[in-house]
Amino acid sequence: DAKTTQPTSMDCAEGRAANLPCNHSTISGNEYVYWYRQIHSQGPQYIIHGLKNNETNEMASLIITEDRKSSTLILPHATLRDTAVYYCIVPLGLGAQKLVFGQGTRLTINP
Amino acid sequence: AAGVIQSPRHLIKEKRETATLKCYPIPRHDTVYWYQQGPGQDPQFLISFYEKMQSDKGSIPDRFSAQQFSDYHSELNMSSLELGDSALYFCASSSTEPATNEKLFFGSGTQLSVL
Numbered sequence: 001d002a003k004t005t006q007p008t009s010m011d012c013a014e015g016r017a018a019n020l021p022c023n024h025s026t027i028s029g030n031e032y033v034y035w036y037r038q039i040h041s042q043g044p045q046y047i048i049h050g051l052k053n054n055e056t057n058e059m060a061s062l063i064i065t066e067d068r069k070s071s072t073l074i075l076p077h078a079t080l081r082d083t084a085v086y087y088c089i090v091p092l093g094l095g096a097q098k099l100v101f102g103q104g105t106r107l108t109i110n111p
Numbered sequence: 112a113a114g115v116i117q118s119p120r121h122l123i124k125e126k127r128e129t130a131t132l133k134c135y136p137i138p139r140h141d142t143v144y145w146y147q148q149g150p151g152q153d154p155q156f157l158i159s160f161y162e163k164m165q166s167d168k169g170s171i172p173d174r175f176s177a178q179q180f181s182d183y184h185s186e187l188n189m190s191s192l193e194l195g196d197s198a199l200y201f202c203a204s205s206s207t208e209p210a211t212n213e214k215l216f217f218g219s220g221t222q223l224s225v226l
Contacts, residue, residue, distance in 0.1 A: 038154075041220070041222075042220075043203070043217030044154060044203075046215065098159060098169070101146075101156075102153065
């Protein structure tokens with residue numbers, strides 16, 4: 001899998017936008033960027049994924065730079081329930097199937 | 112909507128015993144993945160199955176084996192348990208064959224404690 005680099009931890013105030021960066025400078029042209037999160041001891045939860053265009057769904061937005069070497073996950077109005085570890089994953093090759101979890105970002109939403 | 116079901120939720124075993132964890136994927140999902148998450152660690156991929164055949168293998172110990180059955184449920188068999196096997200074991204499923212871009216749905220996990 002392409003290596004990703006994320007901050008170890010971040011804090012955000014409740015109600016504000018949480019912006020989580022991820023570097024994936026070795027990404028190749030056909031590799032997607034996936035974001036998952038894990039709320040304490042629960043199963044990881046899919047958030048969003050993208051190839052080169054920005055993506056938005058009911059949970060978050062994903063902004064991918066034009067050179068695709070980095071991306072930002074945006075939670076527009078963070079709530080206390082968004083406190084979790086957020087993983088940015090770039091699976092190898094065409095498949096998103098085998099996810100290799102590296103060190104994610106521990107996001108804490110403060111009241 | 113139906114989710115991935117794992118059983119049991121909690122399991123306590125003694126060293127050198129055997130354990131079997133079960134995973135029932137979302138209906139019509141044909142691919143199953145197993146992950147192990149030790150205390151304070153990130154999930155580690157163990158093994159995956161597509162259409163009842165092993166499709167990929169990760170850091171699964173030789174003491175562990177797994178299979179996917181005709182109804183697509185999967186079982187992870189763990190023998191000669193060691194203290195270090197104490198972990199959360201997650202199962203995930205997806206609806207397309209491997210090497211396609213599709214998201215994974217995870218179960219709530221089985222917490223295995225080896226005493």
